[in-house]
Amino acid sequence: MRVVLAEDQFLLREGLVRLLEAFGHEVVAAATTGPETLDALCRHRPDIGVVDVRMPPGNTDDGLRAALAARTEVPGLPILVLSQHVEQLYARELLADGAGGVGYLLKDRVFDGDEFFDSLERVAAGGTALDPTVVAKLLERPGSTSGLATLTERERELLALMAEGLSNAAIARTLHLSEGAVSKYTTSTFDKLGLATDRSTNRRVLAVIAYLDDAGRS
Numbered sequence: 345m346r347v348v349l350a351e352d353q354f355l356l357r358e359g360l361v362r363l364l365e366a367f368g369h370e371v372v373a374a375a376t377t378g379p380e381t382l383d384a385l386c387r388h389r390p391d392i393g394v395v396d397v398r399m400p401p402g403n404t405d406d407g408l409r410a411a412l413a414a415r416t417e418v419p420g421l422p423i424l425v426l427s428q429h430v431e432q433l434y435a436r437e438l439l440a441d442g443a444g445g446v447g448y449l450l451k452d453r454v455f456d457g458d459e460f461f462d463s464l465e466r467v468a469a470g471g472t473a474l475d476p477t478v479v480a481k482l483l484e485r486p487g488s489t490s491g492l493a494t495l496t497e498r499e500r501e502l503l504a505l506m507a508e509g510l511s512n513a514a515i516a517r518t519l520h521l522s523e524g525a526v527s528k529y530t531t532s533t534f535d536k537l538g539l540a541t542d543r544s545t546n547r548r549v550l551a552v553i554a555y556l557d558d559a560g561r562s
Contacts, residue, residue, distance in 0.1 A: 345391035345468055349374045350381035350407055351426070352399050360394065360454065367461060375399075378406030385414035385421060392422040392468040397434060408434055419443065424467045426451050430477055439472065447473030447509065466509050473509035492537070499533045502526065 347369050351357040361371050373384035377400045385393050393414065399407040411423045422445035425438060430450070438446040447467040453475060454460050463473035495503065498519075505515045516526045 345369045345464075346372050346388065348372060348381075348384045348388055348390040348393045348395075350376075350384070350393065350395040350399065350410070352376045352396065356451070356454075363454075363457070363460075364394075367457075377401060378410045381407055381410035382413050385410070386417045389418055389421065392424060392464060394424050394426065394464070397425055397427040397431070405434070408437070412437060415441065415443075420445055420470070422446070422468045422470070424449065424464060424473065426454065430475075444470045444472060449473065449475045450477055463509065471509050471511075472507070474507045476508055494536045495533060499529055499536070502529050503533055506530075 347364055349357065349360055349364070349371050351360060351374070357374055357376070361374060364371055372388045372390055375381040375384045379401075381393075381395060381399065393411060395411045396407045397405055399410075408425060411425060415421050415423060419441075420443045423438065424447040425434065426449055427434065428451055434448055438448055445467055447463050449460070449463055453463070466473045492500070492503075501519060502515060505518055510518065512523055512526045512530065515521075516523045519526070521529075
């Protein structure tokens with residue numbers, strides 16, 4: 345894959361470049377500021393952008409803002425955001441357009457090569473990949489007051505795993521269910537959330553957005 349990497353910390357940036365290249369990916373640009381990130385993403389239109397949230401010049405959420413702006417210019421551009429801390433708002437903003445092709449991982453995940461590249465490939469293919477720590481943080485909240493309150497505990501478990509980006513097959517293995525059972529739970533979850541069958545939208549992404557929006561209100 346062609347990758348644009350955006351990371352201002354020299355050692356981590358160089359380490360990621362070497363890691364990506366060692367696994368056969370091409371780093372077409374390595375940006376160190378928010379403006380450089382936006383320019384590189386729009387100019388190279390990579391298979392995926394791997395972007396640090398906090399970057400110069402503001403050192404707040406400049407990387408995230410650049411990634412969101414790039415997705416406005418290049419709709420559906422796959423973006424995998426890296427962060428030091430859990431910020432639920434970042435995950436919601438990334439998913440807001442409902443297009444998929446987004447991920448949010450804590451930087452610690454980079455040191456787990458299998459997990460990092462699994463997330464990279466999932467996002468590049470148009471899926472989602474939310475860090476399990478982010479999902480766990482969402483689950484700490486009190487009971488829901490939205491339509492999600494109608495979901496059974498099993499359906500909520502499934503939705504949490506869906507938020508991490510797991511496929512039906514992976515969810516089946518995790519919950520020790522058949523893929524047929526997972527498919528039925530997925531369908532019932534979508535129905536309860538009012539997500540009608542529509543090939544033009546990604547219902548998995550919309551379900552995750554509902555999950556995150558509910559977390560933000562509680």
